[in-house]
Structure formats: structure tokens, C-alpha cells
Amino acid sequence: MEDKPESKAAAAVSVKPNMLRLADKEGRSGVLLGTHCKRCGARAAGSNRHCRNCASSDTQTIELSSRGVLVNYTVVHRAASSWGGQVPYILGEVELPERVVVTSEVVDARPNEIHEGMQMELTTRVGGRTENGEPIVVYKWVPSGAKHEK
Numbered sequence: 001m002e003d004k005p006e007s008k009a010a011a012a013v014s015v016k017p018n019m020l021r022l023a024d025k026e027g028r029s030g031v032l033l034g035t036h037c038k039r040c041g042a043r044a045a046g047s048n049r050h051c052r053n054c055a056s057s058d059t060q061t062i063e064l065s066s067r068g069v070l071v072n073y074t075v076v077h078r079a080a081s082s083w084g085g086q087v088p089y090i091l092g093e094v095e096l097p098e099r100v101v102v103t104s105e106v107v108d109a110r111p112n113e114i115h116e117g118m119q120m121e122l123t124t125r126v127g128g129r130t131e132n133g134e135p136i137v138v139y140k141w142v143p144s145g146a147k148h149e150k
């Protein structure tokens with residue numbers, strides 16, 4: 001018999017492997033990925049083979065910062081049918097120091113508690129399960145410090 005104490009816990013999978021690299025097997029934390037174009041210098045969210053700016057394939061995958069500034073947000077009251085979370089929810093655009101904007105849900109905050117210009121940090125959540133029961137890990141934004149206040 002194999003001796004694998006963690007064998008019951010299925011390894012987590014990233015909702016978008018080219019966007020979120022899981023830092024551990026359970027997906028408790030992760031790193032956002034981006035693309036840096038060596039030809040024109042443009043950067044974009046997500047690891048892509050081609051530059052969206054100049055279409056060059058001379059690109060490299062970079063790790064993006066896990067903290068940024070909320071530059072825009074929307075409170076969504078009527079979600080798409082594919083949305084599995086709570087309603088209403090906050091959809092935030094966060095600009096990272098790499099000058100890349102990453103859009104995702106803002107969690108652990110009410111609409112009246114957030115404002116443009118506030119610091120956000122990356123967090124991960126389990127957003128569902130695969131057919132094999134593996135947790136699907138999604139990336140979210142949380143106001144910096146919110147984890148400590150609650």
C-alpha cells in the first residue's frame with residue numbers, strides 16, 4: 001500500500017493556467033502571470049505567445065505583482081447565468097506596478113467600503129470543482145488589510 005497522507009486531497013487546478021499559477025498544491029496562494037514583449041516592450045495580463053500590441057512572438061512570461069491600485073469598479077446586480085457567486089458583487093479593475101490591469105471580483109468588502117485609488121491585494125478562492133472533484137482555484141482582489149480586520 002502506498003503511504004500518501006495527502007492522497008485524499010485532490011490537487012487544485014487553476015481556473016486559467018495562463019493567468020494564475022498556483023503556488024501550492026491546495027491553491028491557497030498563487031501568482032498572476034503576464035506577457036512582456038521583448039520587441040516593443042508592451043506588457044499584458046496572462047501568458048500569451050504573441051504580443052497583443054505588435055503581434056511579435058518574441059515574448060516572455062513574467063510574474064506580476066500581487067498588489068495594485070483599484071482604478072475602476074462596478075457593482076454587478078444582475079450577473080450572467082454562468083456566474084456562480086453571490087449577487088450583488090463588485091467587479092474591480094486593479095492596476096499593477098507593471099502597468100497591467102487585471103479585472104476580477106473584489107471580495108471581503110462592501111460597495112460602500114471601497115473607492116478608486118485604494119490598495120488591493122491578490123487572494124485565491126475555490127470557485128468550483130472539476131468533474132474529478134479537484135478544486136478549481138480562482139483569483140480575486142481583496143482590499144489590503146481587510147484580511148486582518150475581520
Ligand SMILES: [Zn+2]
Pocket residue numbers: 037038039040041042051052053054055056
Ligand atoms: Zn510587442
